[in-house]
Amino acid sequence: MPGDSDLKSLVSELNNALNRKDLDTTTNLLSRAKRSLLQHNALIPNPSLSPELTSLARQVLELGALASIRQTDAPTFTRYYQQLQPFYDLERDAGAPGEKSSQPTVDIKTSQRSKITGLYLLLLLSMGDSTGFHTVLEGLVEEASLKGKSVEDDPYIKYPVELERSLMEGSYDKVWRETKSERVPSEDFGLFSNVLVGTIRSEIADCSEKAYPSLPISNAKNLLFLESEGAVIEFAQQRGWVLRDGRIYFPVEPEATRSEKDILMASGTVIENTIGYARELETIV
Structure with a gap:
């Protein structure tokens, strides 16, 4: 042996x-x-x-x-x-x-517990598992409080906590900026951060399809947090959107023409999801 x-x-x-x-x-x-x-x-x-x-x-x-x-x-x-x-x-x-x-x-000098736990929190966030996220976080908060500390003293834990806070507020643009900033604790966090941004991008795309008949490609770049118009075109092709004359045309629903109320409801889906997420958290905390 x-x-x-x-x-x-x-x-x-x-x-x-x-x-x-x-x-x-x-x-x-x-x-x-x-x-x-x-x-x-x-x-x-x-x-x-x-x-x-x-x-x-x-x-x-x-x-x-x-x-x-x-x-x-x-x-x-x-x-x-x-x-x-x-x-x-x-x-x-x-x-x-x-x-x-x-x-x-145990010898904790070589431990990467903080980093691994922060990455797991980020994974849960990218999967939309708010229950799992807060279950882990509550244990960390309790442990830190016994030591007279805050979980946000640890940059590996602070990063996913701040992202989750921005998500709960519906500040998707802030989430995107955070994932591109120097505050990303390490390269490994960048991988799951990209998954999280991809999830947000898909949700915004779903809402856009319901809310608008079409959008200029230049507007879609900012809306979807994409780096270039070329990236918008690639994303649009993956979604099956029609590209013509500098605009994206979304698929037309087969149902009768939607009312203004329907469009407003679709536009507010992200906000409604955020409110629902906040309510879910209230049942956990």
């Missing part, structure tokens, strides 16, 4: 491969590292594990989570996040006032 030093070497190689963005090598090393953890019975923390082995096991899972993000594999990232929770529970318990645990002492 490979020793701790062999696993430590594997983790170092894994880190280097991920930093080089060599995802093929990363995947291969992850398989080897997880087999080693299985042989050490270290996939879940237990009292028989040394602090070093516990830390190495957590690092393998964290690197696996980050690799899955860079492969745009949200389900695998979610599985890694779930596998990491027993390790993060150790960290939380170790930091709680007056708490003593029979589990191994």
